[in-house]
Amino acid sequence: MSGSIKRFSFGRHPVVIDFGSSAEHTGSSVLVHVGQSVVLATCHVHPPSFQSRPPGLVISFVERSYARGQISDYSQIQQAELNNADRSRLLEFQSMLNDTLPDNHELRIELNLLVFSRDPQVEPIFAGVIAASCALGITSTPQADPIVLARLAKINGVFCTNPSNSAIEKSQCDLWIYGSSSQTSQVRGSANELDESELICAIEFGQREIRRASNSIKEWIIEHSTTNTHFTKTVETPLKRKIAALAKTSLMKIFQEVEKKDLLSKLSNLQKAVEIAICINEIDESRKNIIAVYFCKCVQEILREHYLKIASSSYVHETxxxxxxxxxxxxxxxxxxxxxxxxxxxxxxxxxxxxxxxxxxxxxxxxxxxxxxxxxxxxxxxxxxxxxxxxxxxxxxxxxxxxxxxxxxxxxxxxxxxxxxxxxxxxxxxxxxxxxxxxxxxxxxxxxxxxxxxxxxxxxxxxxxxxxxxxxxxxxxxxxxxxxxxxxxxxxxxxxxxxxxxxxxxxxxxxxxxxxxxxxxxxxxxxxxxxxxGTPKELSKFAPRVQILKISSRKTGQLVGRGGSVVKAICQQTYSNVEVFPDGTVRVSASNDDSLQNAIIAIQKTLKPLKPGQVFEGVVSGIQENGLLINLSPGRDGFLPREQLLDAHLPVREQFKIGGCIRVVCESVNHNGQGQLSVKALHHESAGNSRY
Incomplete structure (x- = not known):
């Protein structure tokens, strides 16, 4: 059905509108493509005589795993959970669509949106809004111009509509605008310290793009709308006029009071008086709800009138x-x-x-x-x-x-x-x-x-x-x-x-x-x-301590050790958490400053090249007949021969125990990178220095 297809561009993406299904009893079904995102909208309108549920607009927005080209677990196939961003936008969308419908209509409108394909660069909500506007338009007599959603960005000093998700990262602003050819309903988003004049230019640019897209959608709706569903008004115009006549004088007096104490209480009492004046003892709940709606509208109109009257007075400055x-x-x-x-x-x-x-x-x-x-x-x-x-x-x-x-x-x-x-x-x-x-x-x-x-x-x-x-x-x-x-x-x-x-x-x-x-x-x-x-305070003593270090990417293996042995040893000995990334970034975290600094010192010792003459406070990690294994730093051991001990004639096991501390000096480094240690050399050096 090539005649049913509507094509136009909306910002940086092509838009295609077509009928979604020709099956009977499926309601008004519309399929919309925006980029590679595809959304099907189906609209069902139930007149009052066939309703089993209360009237109103109900929207469902479903995206399953196949839309992203993924296979989900069987237990998750029936689930269609939206992320927080999509759920938030759905709430905005439902609010926008409700504003386009007549007040207090008696119909139940069910709008189902199904995402068949999700373009990673185009949010499916854009196609969903267009599809919903089209489905509503061909289902019932349009009461307002079609609603359109546009995303606005400023990239390299130029405003653009509906940029890709990757391009938005470079933008100075990210604005989401709902509107039609006749009005702008919502502007929502964030910016990086955008000037007021720039924001005005952005909104004006977005309004022009939305007006053009809304007119294109309206042309398609007019061409393909075959039904003429009427929204039945539940409140007669005479009733609205009567409520206004009864309430206007009292409302003006209430709003003229500079001190608005007990304002809500006064309005509530006035509403009850209006209900009694209209219905006396024959009031029912449905009638009361109708009066409440129009009383609220009357309050809004009188309040507007009040502010417009006092615009030239000094009181307006208080506002x-x-x-x-x-x-x-x-x-x-x-x-x-x-x-x-x-x-x-x-x-x-x-x-x-x-x-x-x-x-x-x-x-x-x-x-x-x-x-x-x-x-x-x-x-x-x-x-x-x-x-x-x-x-x-x-x-x-x-x-x-x-x-x-x-x-x-x-x-x-x-x-x-x-x-x-x-x-x-x-x-x-x-x-x-x-x-x-x-x-x-x-x-x-x-x-x-x-x-x-x-x-x-x-x-x-x-x-x-x-x-x-x-x-x-x-x-x-x-x-x-x-x-x-x-x-x-x-x-x-x-x-x-x-x-x-x-x-x-x-x-x-x-x-x-x-x-x-x-x-x-x-x-x-x-x-x-x-x-x-004032300025930011110091970190709380209850907050974790975190510091980022940068090392050569060639030394990450040395810090991690075989099977993570070195980094695990640092974490255990210093009560910290150390994360090593391939690019050389090291994230060190601990519950207090002392543990953090101990971990940083341990990392520095581990990465420092072992050279002759260096003095260490080591820990005995192994005892052999011919000497001791000394842990110099996490993941780094040296060997202390028996003959390099001060009391070389005594058995090694009688002099030391596992976990004992000992001060040693590195005399040489073998081809495996292991240090050959000595206590004698350190003692002789100390004795020699004491003579001077």
Missing amino acids: TRLHTRKVKAHLFPRAHGSASYTVGDHCAIALTTLGRDRSSLNGQYVEEKKSFDVHIHSFADDTGAGCQSPTRALYAGRWVADTLRSVVPKLDIFPYVIQVDVEQVGMHSSSPDEILCAAMLSMLDAGVPLFSVVGAVVVGVICSPSQLIPLIDPDDLEKASCNVVATVAGTMTGIAGIDLRSKTLLTREILQDLLSQAKQARFSLIALMEESI
Whole structure:
């Protein structure tokens, strides 16, 4: 069916869209290729009369081992576990698609995405988003333009879309942008101190690429859409107008109060009054839920109207000031690093743990990119209030880790695995900006030599045709009323990360206003953080000690010894851990400074060439009739003949025992590299020196 195929380029990869199946009762099936990644999307829409489950959008994203060209164990064939990055992106994707659907529709939409092939250079989520947009489009009447995901990078000073995974390592930024031809929904990613003006150029470039791809997908949907599924509205327009009429005056009075004490309680009481006014005693749960949805929308609209009215007053300046922060460090004696970050009733406590590269943190070798991670935990009361879902905690933790990674030293500079655990102990879940600041402070307390201090703030913008109203630290109600909400993180030099949600097309004016406010607030916050904790502290006495040594690659065999005998001896004698790599890198780690230094000295002795005249404090490792075997250093022995002892006439076994210490001098080295030792020569030398 060549007529059903749509081809276009999206950044650096070709895109092919085609029908995935012609079988009956399979729903709308679309197969999409992006590079060598191939994803099949199947969409099923169940009308209310045929539903056995609640309405809504449900997405499954499955990738099996064959997609990577691997054979899995039989016990794992039925498993389709996604890694943390894919699960986090799936959460983002589902949120984006939900925003394109009508409010309170009564249909259950099941969207199944199956990865048939995974290009190692192209994430399958790009093909998955296009396939999902196509499947939804041909299943039902499109309610919005198709959603597209683009990855943006700046390589060698040039912006590019959807670069390969290997190329992204050289990029100054890594931005993931969701959008369509009519709006930008999300901008999320990290950067290496990107200037605000450069970030604006990057987003504008991404919007142009997304608009072009979205229009190409829309053309294919219009050409092949054969059904006309209607989304049934559950709320009548008259009801919405009635709710607004009942609540508007009271809402304006509430928002005009400068002190917003008990705001949520007042809104809850007003909502109950509206419910009673509409339904009196005939209210049921479904009706109550409908009223709650439209009351919430009414609150958002009135709050927007309120801020637009006061835009010229002095009060609006209060919205561009940071809320009070409380910062504390070194909270717990045995933690390698700890800090708390409190804003209002939100409190995040971060604890940093340092480990060796082959670390007790996870018991396995850790790659450079995985040597730093952030884990967010939640603490809820009996009712579950304030509990952050595991998926959202994963989402936030990944963004925080990606943002901070640019200021965390590499393993060759600071040879530790760094794990930050964040506990949320306030009344409500902490936001990503608060979690990031807590993590930053705890790493400084742990002695991590960060390149710069990173601060993060939340900025919202309320847009109208003639006004832009910025809000710093907006609360949940204010966020819902904003057209754009962004968490912006960065240093005093530039932007390190951004997480932006938008309900409109991002213009240069909106971005300039938002980033300008974020920059001022960020500078104030960084000054507060630096004043609170200052420079990185010394390593905790409970943290392991690690040091990297460099030796000639030709000497690695000498240090390792036959069957690892030499390096094992060093580890046992010094209570340390020594890892030797083929390139000559030696990683030495121990639980304290003394053991670390003893291990380093032992390595230096082992590698130092044996020469006549060298004096050693040796240990008796063997006793023979004609002499002693002396261990000079781990893996290196010498022979002390009987005639070179001071009391050569006495039996050797009567003079020495295994494990005894003895001071010797090397007289010569035989062809096997073994030292010929003497005590007499050392004694005569000492006696000779005493005459002068």
